[in-house]
Structures are given as structure tokens and as C-alpha cells.
Amino acid sequence: MYQKKTFLHLLLFIGAILTIAPFVWMLSASFMYDGHASVYPPRFIPDQFTLIQYKHLLARLNLARNFFNSLFLALSVSLISLLLNSMAAFAFAKYRFKWKDKIFNTLLASMIIPAQITMLPLFLMLRYMGLVNTYLAIIIPGMANIFGIFLIRQYAQSIPDSLIEAARIDGASEFQIFKEIFLPLIVPILVTLALFTFLGTWNDFLWPLIVLNNDSMYTLPVALANLMGEHTKDPELMMAGSVITILPVVFVFLFLQRYYISGIMLGSIKE
């Protein structure tokens, strides 16, 4: 028993080291002077600590602007889609109407369609509307999504209908019921979905790469990919850029991890 326990923890420990080693190297290299990370054997602790790469990125290469773009877009998409998705989920969870199941099942089935299919026509559409290379090019396609509606509805089904009936008898309007009864009851799943959407938008690459086409509009991943083209031999600078990109999502996740984990579980429940 004791041997087995030691073996298990040895495995876990090795696994944990392998998992965090790339992060440790990234962080360490980001605090080095030019050329100090291109050495053999690799350094996991900076020989001379410096913030010069961060200064270079934020001041001269204007990564602060890209940081702002990412933050603004991730927040806007999260807020707007939260509102639209929860309204639709409210209707699916608490109303009876014609073709309800048909509409819902069609939505669910279409989750199998890969988003890449829509990108070309969507790009042409936005180009026609003059919205390419604007924030709206990211926000508009992210306004509502099927997974979000599904997740909230799944959660909202546990809300007893009697609560809503009671409010109706008390004379509350349908919108009041949504705002004052429904929304407060689904706060946990809203936090989860906000977290998913925020991280998803922050981390997204292909779509912003397609619709944003100059330095000042790029989100962090696109700016970083672009920077990589000119700085293939500057690991120190690129690692600082990676830290700036990754750190916010890591913090957000650490604060709200239990919402994230419960969301994965709820999303994986099939009917």
C-alpha cells in the first residue's frame, strides 16, 4: 500500500513538472537580455534579471494597444452574448411555443458544423458592410451562440415553474420575470459562460487573423503571430509577449476555476 502510494505521487510529480516546465522556461526567458536564452544548457532562472523585453514590447512595439483590443473585445463579446443567450435560453426553458423542440434540436444538431465553413461568406458579408478591420467584425459573429443557449437552458431547467407562475399571478411582466427572477437564479452559470466566452474570445486566432488587418487593430494572438515573423531569433522578446498574452487568462481562470470546471461537467451532460 505504502509503495503504491509513493509510486502514484512520483507519477503525479513527474507529470506536474512536465506540465509546468514550458511555463517556467517562458517566464524565465522573458526576464533575460537579448541572446541570453539562446544558450546550452538552457537556463530555467535568468542569469541577469531585466524587464527590458517588456518595456520594448509595450512601449516601442505598441503591444499595449493590442492588449487593450483583446480586453475590450473579450469583454464586449462576453457581455452581449450573455444577454442574448440567456434571453433565448429563458424562452426555451420556461415557455411553451410552437416548434420549440424542433428549433432547439436543429440548433443542437448544427453544433457539429465547424465554424470554418462560415468564415468565407461571413468575411464577404462584413466586407460588404464595410466592417472588416473594425471591432464589430469580431463582436457581430460572437453576439449569440448555440452552445451558450444550450448551457444556460440545461442549468435553468432546475428552476421550478411554480416560481415563475407565482410572479405572473403577482402581476409581474414577462420581462420583469426574466430580469428579477430568472437572471438572479442563473448567476452561477452566467459566470461560467462569461468565463468560457472571455477566454474563447481572448484566445481565438483564425477569425481575428482573417478580419483584422493592421497592427493597431490586432488582438494579442494575431499581433504575437505577426511579431514572430520578424523575431524568430529573439526568444526573450517573444517569451515576454507570450507572458503578456497568457497571464491575464491564467489569473481570470485561477479566480473563477470552480465555475469553469462545473461548466465543463454541465456541458458534457447529454440528454
Add this chain to the structure above:
Amino acid sequence: MVRLITKDSAAFVFLAPALSAIFVFFFIPVFASFLIGFTDLDIYALGDLSKVRFVGIENYARLIKDPLFWQALFNTFYFVIVAAPLSIAVSLSAALVLNSKLTMFKPLFRLTFFMPVVTTLVAIAIVWRFIYHPNFGVINYFLGLIGLHPIDWLGDPNWAMPAIILMAVWKNFGYNMIIFIAGLQSIPEYLYEAAVIEGANGWQQFKSVTLPMLAPTTLFVSIITMIGFFQLFAEPYIMTQGGPLNKTLSIVLYMYNEGFRWWNMGYSAAIAFVLFFIIFTGTIVQLKLQNKG
């Protein structure tokens, strides 16, 4: 009666914003993409839409004869067929160890293994590009420590895809691990007690209790992992640009290059539909296999 009508129209008001957004910015593009796949829409036609011609299945006929397309198809299947089972095996192993009664500090280990999942793929791909550096990379350093020769991970046509697979497994296994842990926790304890009374050892318990009880979870995990992995894009885009010798060119990368680099939009739309067809078929096949098994 009046009440009923207002309720129904209220449902409509709540649904309308999300459903119209999804209809206009998802369903219409899907349909449009299908149509564009049968045209020769390109950069010249973009200025003057009257120049667009309907070409029937010409794009698809060209795809069949396009060696680069077959290469992309082969690469993507190589990636999915190796990376998906590998990643699921690692996820399941991690979940089993983390679910053991003997394990201490579970939340801490769980958090550590999960961390790569939430991080930005582009940044991670950049980090790994340097980790795979033939001279200064961390991986070759460790290979050297155990007496192995350095590998030109991203520069060698035979090693580039394995390198991408390794990184993808590292990045993604934490997600399925969480789902597996939930699945393991839902297996009732008495099944194991019964197995022990029958004299089953650890491996037999795993084979005759854990795996069968976990089957629905495994099916779900396999399907979402497969769907996600077929959409391979950022890793080759950042780490290899599809090279060396197109050995890491994926379907989505080829679609992106044709559509948004060379503006062969008709052709690109056809590639996107092939991707959809593959994902759709893959999902159906897995569901069928599960029902038989």
C-alpha cells in the same frame, strides 16, 4: 386566453435577438459557403460580382486531382489518428490517478494539469517553437541528458508532425481529464466492492467495471476531441507554416491559404465542405460503433 397570447409573443421577443443573429451570421453563411463551393469566386470576381460563374462540381473535381489537398488530408488524419487516442489515454490515466483514494493534494495537481487548457494557443505554440529549437531547446537538452541525439523537431519532415502532436497532447489532456474524473466519480462504489468479493484484481476491476461504466463518457470525449483535432490550424501556422515539405499542412491551413491568401474562394469553400463532411462522418461512425459495442 389573452394571457396565453402575451406569453407566446413574449417567448418570441426573448428568442428573436439570439436566433436572428445565429440565423444571419451562422446559418446563412453555411448555406452561402455551400453555394460558393460551386462557383469560381476569386479576387477578380470580388470587385464585379457579375463575373462569378457557376462551375458545378469543378472545384471538387480539382480537389481530387490536387496532390497538395491529399497531402493536407493525409497530414490531418495522421494528426487526429495519433493525437486523439494518445491524448485520451493520457487524460484517462491522469483521471484514474487523481481519482485514487491514496492521492493527496488532488486539487493542486488537477489545477496544474488543467492549466495548459486555458492558455492562449498562439502563445503556447510560440513557446514550444523555442522549446523544440535544435541547439538551445529544452527538449533536446533533456534528450542529451539521457544520451540521445538531438532532433531537428520542426525542421525534419519526419519529426515535425510528431512534434505538433506532442504539444497538442500536452495542451489538451487536462480538459478530458476533468470529464473523466466526473465520469469516474459517478461509478457506484458497490460495483467495485462486488468485484473485490469475486476476487478481481486492480486490472480486472478496471477492465470489467471502470471501462464499461465509463463508456458513455469515453464516447463523448472521443467525439469532441476528434472534432477539435480535425480543425488543426494555429499549431502548424505558427510553428512550421505547414512545412517542412508540406508535412504539417492541415486541411484548415490549406483552406485558409487558398481562401484568404490567394483568394481562391470557390476552391477554399469546397475544402471547408470536405472538412465538414469528414467531421460529420467521423461523428456518425463513432456513434454507430458505440451502439454496436
